[in-house]
Amino acid sequence: MNTTQLINGKGRGCIMNGQSNLDSETESDNLESVKSEPYDIQTKYIFNQKFTNECDAFINYFQAIKNNGVMLNIMQEIENMGDYCDLFNDVNKDFYNSSLNAYSEPIPAEEQNESMLYASNLIRLIDTPEKGRCLVANTVIPKNKVLILEPPVVLQVKPLCTCVGDRESSLYRCHNCGIACKMFFTCEGCNVCIFCSRMCMLFAYENYHRYECYGVQRHFWSMEDTDYSYLSLRMMLYGASKKFKTNPIVGQPYGNAENNYPFISMLEYNFTELPRVKINEILYSSARNLLYLIMKTNFFNLYNDKKVDREEMYLYVGGLLVKHYCQAQINNIILKYPNLPASYGIDVISGTGKAICPTIALLNHSCSPNATLMVYYDSIAVKSVKTIKPGEEVTICYSEVDALMTLSERQTITEELFFFTCKCYFCEYERHWAEAPYKCLMCGIGKAKNVEVENKSVGYCTRCQKYFSLSSLADNLKVARICQNLYKATYAIEHVTRLAECYGQVFPPNSWNLLDVYKLLYEKHVLGEEKPLEAIKYGLLSFNILEHYVSRLYLPLLIAKVKFVVGVLNMRNFPKIKNVSEPEFDTMRIFVSEIIKMKEDLEFYLPEQRILFHQEIMIKVHEAFKAMQLN
Numbered sequence: 001m002n003t004t005q006l007i008n009g010k011g012r013g014c015i016m017n018g019q020s021n022l023d024s025e026t027e028s029d030n031l032e033s034v035k036s037e038p039y040d041i042q043t044k045y046i047f048n049q050k051f052t053n054e055c056d057a058f059i060n061y062f063q064a065i066k067n068n069g070v071m072l073n074i075m076q077e078i079e080n081m082g083d084y085c086d087l088f089n090d091v092n093k094d095f096y097n098s099s100l101n102a103y104s105e106p107i108p109a110e111e112q113n114e115s116m117l118y119a120s121n122l123i124r125l126i127d128t129p130e131k132g133r134c135l136v137a138n139t140v141i142p143k144n145k146v147l148i149l150e151p152p153v154v155l156q157v158k159p160l161c162t163c164v165g166d167r168e169s170s171l172y173r174c175h176n177c178g179i180a181c182k183m184f185f186t187c188e189g190c191n192v193c194i195f196c197s198r199m200c201m202l203f204a205y206e207n208y209h210r211y212e213c214y215g216v217q218r219h220f221w222s223m224e225d226t227d228y229s230y231l232s233l234r235m236m237l238y239g240a241s242k243k244f245k246t247n248p249i250v251g252q253p254y255g256n257a258e259n260n261y262p263f264i265s266m267l268e269y270n271f272t273e274l275p276r277v278k279i280n281e282i283l284y285s286s287a288r289n290l291l292y293l294i295m296k297t298n299f300f301n302l303y304n305d306k307k308v309d310r311e312e313m314y315l316y317v318g319g320l321l322v323k324h325y326c327q328a329q330i331n332n333i334i335l336k337y338p339n340l341p342a343s344y345g346i347d348v349i350s351g352t353g354k355a356i357c358p359t360i361a362l363l364n365h366s367c368s369p370n371a372t373l374m375v376y377y378d379s380i381a382v383k384s385v386k387t388i389k390p391g392e393e394v395t396i397c398y399s400e401v402d403a404l405m406t407l408s409e410r411q412t413i414t415e416e417l418f419f420f421t422c423k424c425y426f427c428e429y430e431r432h433w434a435e436a437p438y439k440c441l442m443c444g445i446g447k448a449k450n451v452e453v454e455n456k457s458v459g460y461c462t463r464c465q466k467y468f469s470l471s472s473l474a475d476n477l478k479v480a481r482i483c484q485n486l487y488k489a490t491y492a493i494e495h496v497t498r499l500a501e502c503y504g505q506v507f508p509p510n511s512w513n514l515l516d517v518y519k520l521l522y523e524k525h526v527l528g529e530e531k532p533l534e535a536i537k538y539g540l541l542s543f544n545i546l547e548h549y550v551s552r553l554y555l556p557l558l559i560a561k562v563k564f565v566v567g568v569l570n571m572r573n574f575p576k577i578k579n580v581s582e583p584e585f586d587t588m589r590i591f592v593s594e595i596i597k598m599k600e601d602l603e604f605y606l607p608e609q610r611i612l613f614h615q616e617i618m619i620k621v622h623e624a625f626k627a628m629q630l631n
């Protein structure tokens with residue numbers, strides 16, 4: 001490799017755009033702004049410019065770093081890795097003709113969707129102005145249906161080499177297909193990547209591992225959950241193995257098992273919306289990957305016989321690496337081992353890798369989702385966890401967001417980790433509930449607001465866009481107010497039940513107003529007095545009433561429930577409960593089973609730290625329960 005040529009060569013612009021975009025004036029302008037910026041190889045290079053697309057950005061960046069120490073530093077780092085040694089090729093060449101050792105085919109999703117690979121025909125794709133593409137239900141989808149069953153196109157497994165962990169109790173993931181295995185083949189080149197079968201090993205070697213093997217051996221890539229350098233390289237290598245063919249097959253824009261690269265290149269990414277520091281990190285990582293490929297692999301020899309200018313090819317690949325980095329960042333799925341006992345320890349919490357599944361990548365996020373992801377052998381399954389109505393969007397919860405967080409906490413996470421402002425039904429509802437607080441009397445699902453039509457106040461549904469009279473809502477609200485007052489005067493529970501019924505007719509099931517019912521009981525029995533068993537009895541009752549109108553997994557209700565349990569545990573007299581009557585003992589038993597149910601609900605939202613917090617609650621309650629004696 002001629003490094004002098006690499007450093008001195010002048011880029012001619014982006015071949016993807018078909019014309020040069022680097023005239024000498026802008027280039028020298030860029031360099032001026034670059035030279036005045038301090039840089040540090042550790043804190044990454046600060047490139048002080050706004051870009052309109054990732055390819056132009058990479059070209060400008062690459063040209064600029066040729067003229068200062070950044071490029072030399074990266075090249076020095078790569079030089080220091082030692083000579084390129086393609087051990088893998090020599091050692092494993094016998095495998096080429098050996099029998100294959102593949103795992104069985106994954107189970108098909110309910111009924112295959114003709115136009116979307118690996119998806120069931122229970123769902124279809126639509127485009128929305130607010131959230132881009134999304135998947136919606138074609139029909140009523142019951143709980144626990146497999147909606148998508150998709151093997152990852154590319155993945156990154158955290159390398160657990162044979163020397164890490166106790167081999168007897170450890171599970172390993174194949175670095176090609178992601179399947180969890182106990183027995184595996186180790187690449188003798190890097191001695192890090194492991195494969196469940198010879199077929200996977202050969203496939204990986206032929207398609208990408210021959211280029212990454214050396215870097216893996218020398219720990220060239222960080223395996224941090226927040227770093228997508230390695231995954232972006234793998235995505236680019238996948239594209240290269242498909243000769244960068246990005247034209248979708250006619251009639252099959254969303255997926256083609258032979259070559260899913262057209263689909264990968266259509267995945268959402270938000271380069272121009274990223275903060276500048278993030279863009280710099282991505283440009284730096286892509287330049288580093290590119291220089292690695294040039295200096296330590298024969299990747300670009302693939303293009304020797306083509307009439308493509310070498311430098312243009314470098315820039316093209318650099319631009320792709322930037323784009324794939326951004327795509328990996330917002331479309332990756334964290335691979336976790338399902339239901340692993342705590343003894344497995346390693347990586348259970350942080351995940352054991354990341355995968356790109358293009359069909360699953362069409363699912364949008366919701367803070368209260370109706371579907372979830374699970375690893376199923378070498379595939380990722382999307383399963384419904386609630387009944388989904390026809391036309392309703394199928395959503396999953398992108399990690400790190402959980403039910404117990406407030407709207408602003410959730411918003412910070414989706415903005416900082418995923419770079420979008422969440423517009424899921426629940427966040428939108430919380431943001432705008434005061435504007436459209438009622439249940440639509442026409443469709444029964446939509447949110448309705450008060451509007452003036454011909455000087456009369458009527459209801460207008462934001463979903464079905466129909467107008468309706470507000471009179472029955474007003475009647476119900478009147479009765480609700482009477483019930484509230486009656487309860488405050490008598491504390492008779494039937495008034496609360498009637499109140500919940502009226503609210504159920506006026507407000508949609510996710511309305512904060514429904515929590516008024518809970519508050520009434522909570523204020524009287526939990527906050528006011530120091531009688532924990534009374535509090536538990538009425539607390540449980542209020543949840544029963546509410547769950548009748550609201551889903552058990554309704555976010556504010558779940559939050560209220562956790563607060564209720566914590567409130568009870570913190571009551572001064574709670575640890576003092578010892579001798580109880582039989583009905584009181586039953587109440588306590590129901591309380592314990594409620595907490596177990598709640599734990600399952602919380603796990604559904606993936607809040608690892610919250611589960612731990614919850615375990616503490618369970619221990620406390622369990623101890624109190626054990627100490628109780630019947631009178």
Ligand SMILES: C[S@@+](CC[C@H](N)C(=O)[O-])C[C@H]1O[C@@H](n2cnc3c(N)ncnc32)[C@H](O)[C@@H]1O
Nearest residue numbers: 131132133268361362363364365420422423424
């Ligand atoms: C994995 S993709 C989902 C599919 C995407 N809508 C598409 O058209 O490709 C993630 C991107 O979808 C959008 N998105 C997903 N969930 C969203 C939500 N709850 N609110 C707003 N945008 C969302 C964001 O732009 C996000 O970066």
